[in-house]
Amino acid sequence: MRAVGVIVEYNPFHNGHAFHLERTIEEGEADVVIAAMSGQFLQRGEPALLPKWNRAHMALKAGVDLVFELPYQFATQKAETFAKGAVSILASAGCESLCFGSESGDIYDFHQTIQFLDDSHDLYQEKIKYYMNEGYSYPKATSTAFKDLSPSKEILDLSKPNNILGFHYIKAIRELNVPMKALTITRKNADYHDEHFASETIASATSIRKALFSDGGDIETVSQYVPQTTYDLLNDYYIHFKQFHQxxxxxxxxxxxxxxxxxxxxxxxxxxxxxxxxxxxxxxxxxxxxxxxxxxxxxxxxxxxxxxxxxxxxxxxxxxxxxxKRMCKATYLRLLGMTEKGRIYLNQRKKDIEIPIVSKLGSFDSPDIHLDIKASKIYALGGIKVYQQNLINMEYNQPPIYIRK
Structure with a gap:
């Protein structure tokens, strides 16, 4: 079975993600889609809107076949480390390709940019150091240094968030030396950081979260921007836990x-x-x-x-x-959920997977996974008091979600 990987947060899963997933299956000629998905805290340093189990459920209902957790030590990091951890998970799971959304939409530009920066490495690092000494933030220093190099029109715009992530995904594939092909799809309509709805059906996760918090959890406000399955799962979570996390x-x-x-x-x-x-x-x-x-x-x-x-x-x-000491590559695969196709894939490939697949915490003990467990306990404390213990218990008692299709 041919597997294509995606690196996601699904905070929450929306129509833009559905479009990306549909195109991913086409471009990757995929039999199964495998997601490396952030846990309770995310790359931009935020608590997830709702727990990893609920977001994994959204993914499985929408067409993902296997969801593995991206561990805390990668999920809460700058783009370079985030990418390396996620790519190592997908490679360990046997993905033949990785498909990501980008503002560019042209994989050739990514490879050209990496080659350009390899050729200009010393000068680029010198300029970054200069701007850092001038008091710039690291992202601002790198983007300014990059512009100073006067790249050609075939070079990426590295001021765009998804271009930056895609750039680091491809670098991670090279550095980890894994046999994975990179594919990219142009993001549709909404920009990653948009705080307002940009069209009638496509909106960024940022704008969806903002609407949910502004309207006191009224899910009807975002109904046209998310699949029905996401709407139902958002509604179910709010009914049971009375709030989303922020x-x-x-x-x-x-x-x-x-x-x-x-x-x-x-x-x-x-x-x-x-x-x-x-x-x-x-x-x-x-x-x-x-x-x-x-x-x-x-x-x-x-x-x-x-x-x-x-x-x-x-x-x-x-x-x-x-x-x-835990930022090199993933040392286990924490299984959050699977479809019937995902289960068949794991049964066929598990002998080739060289790191442990964790489906029960009680059967696996590693210092690495303790960061995820601790993060889930702290995440639960952001819930309403009466529901906190239920949220903590999910970390220990929730089996991988199984969707029969």
Missing amino acids: WEHYWSLLQYRILHSSPEELKEIYEVEEGIENRLLTVALQSNSFKDFMTKLKTKRYTWTRLQRMCVHILTNTKKEDMK
């Missing part, structure tokens, strides 16, 4: 974690660098909400996304030593 639900926990810590303890947390621990302590004391805290904390040198990721690691008490 940073404000974790503010008191984050504020406590910061104010309970000394500057020396904060310096041990992953992503806390360059003396920002003192600013964290000062601003946490002055802020009355997460948005207020972030607005006061933000500087030219740090992007909002990087600061949010830093906050996730403070919230989960994840230290530098916990992350740095």
Whole structure:
């Protein structure tokens, strides 16, 4: 069976994802689609709208056949590390190709850009260092340095978020030396960061989340932008747990974690660098909400996304030593769900899969997976008090979701 991989968050699964999935199956000539999907906390440093199990269910209902969790040490990282972890999961699962959405839509441009930057490596790094010393954030320094190199028209626009991710996916395929072909599909209508609905049927996940939070969880507001299966699962979750997850639900926990810590303890947390621990302590004391805290904390040198990721690691008490030794490639495949086709594929290929497939926590123990378990416990504390234990129990008791088709 031919497998094509996708790297996703599905926060939540929407019509744009459905379009990408349909084209992925066509372009990859796929018998099965395998997703590497972020867990409870995401690449932009945010809690997921709803838990990984519910988002995996959305994916399976929409046409994905196997969903493996992208572990915390990759899911909450900058694009380069995020990509390497996700590609290692899909390669371990036997994917022959990887298909991603991009603003470019032309795979040739990605390869040309990688070659261009390989040829200009020393000068590019020199320019990045220069702009970092000028106080630019790392993403701003890299994009400015890239423009300084005067690339040709066949080179990517690396200021676009999906182009950046795609660029790092292909770099990861090369660096890990895995036999995987890269495919790309042009993103349809909505930009990744759009906060407003851009068309009658296609909207970004950002705008969908904003609408849900603005309208107090009224799912009808977003019904035209998501498949019926997503609508039903969103509705079911809200009925049972009475809210969707967002940073404000974790503010008191984050504020406590910061104010309970000394500057020396904060310096041990992953992503806390360059003396920002003192600013964290000062601003946490002055802020009355997460948005207020972030607005006061933000500087030219740090992007909002990087600061949010830093906050996730403070919230989960994840230290530098916990992350740095676990950032090479995935060491297990945590199975969140499968269809009947996915089950058949695993039965056919499991002898060729060289790392453990984890379907029950009780039968697998590794320091690497403890980060995911801890993240799920903390994630549950953002739920309404009476439902927190149910959310924690899901991490231990929820078997892989099985969809018969």
